[in-house]
Amino acid sequence: MPELPEVETVRRGLEPVLAGARLRRVEQRRADLRFPLPERFVERLEGRTLNRLDRRAKYILGYLDSGEVLTIHLGMTGRFSIARPGGPDGRQLGEFTHDAGGDPAHDHIVIETETGATVTYNDARRFGYMSLIPERELADHPHFKGLGVEPLGPDLTPAYLARKATGRTADLKAFLMDQRIVAGLGNIYVCEALYRSGLNPNRAASVLARRDGEPTGRCDRLVVAIREVLEAAIEAGGSTLRDYRHADGSLGYFQHSFSVYGREGEPCRTPACTGTVKRIVQGGRSTFYCPRCQR
């Protein structure tokens, strides 16, 4: 799935079309995505104005004038495409398997704004989901209640990470994948952040904290690396995997900057390092790292 940089890129793409827009017509083509869609989903959206679009972790939040918030998670394959009136072609957003908008059989939700723009949600695997949550209940909703800190906000500090890591036996990979610790990282950016901080994904998370609970130097480096890799990826418009033959400017290009992800058997990019990128499986997911410079 889209991780934080991809979700942020999608949010930014939707913003000009949806922020401040009145939703004229909503079409719901199936009763559920990953979960059942809310009761009276269409009725609760039609005629509403979407005041603004935010992001929390990997969720896109659309604040409606009804006091409800449309929350969207893209799962693994969720994406949006936009068609504007008069424009011959729509613009693809969330192009994680970019091919002309995906199989129309997986177009599940279509939203038309008062200006005639059409926003289509397509999701082949349907791991994505949408909810309508009263704004004042958002923080207490099960999807948001346990979320950890925003990695690009002020709360991700070495002290925070060290406190969470104290006594943890889980490896660093699992620790960083846990949305209750840091919210927004996923498989790619965890691998990349660990590479940038020179940390072996197999190490126990507890190496981030000293005996007295203070952060170690490793912890300091990791916090910097997480921020840097996410910021660079957002700057690049996220990462587009597995199909970019129709690159059209709306595609992310951070995949060209991967240091380890997807590079099994290729040489480590650290200057003077003679190591080879290795792939292992942790928690059922691929991890890529350089055994030579990640210790």
Add this chain to the structure above:
DNA sequence: ACACGGACCTGAAGGC
């Protein structure tokens, strides 16, 4: 509280 494995769903790619 934490750790781990399986489940959910579809499609693409590779081996035979």
Add this chain to the structure above:
DNA sequence: TGCCTTCAGGTCCGTG
């Protein structure tokens, strides 16, 4: 060509 296996950017739930 077709069939089978593996893999994919996520997270929820049940089990120890």
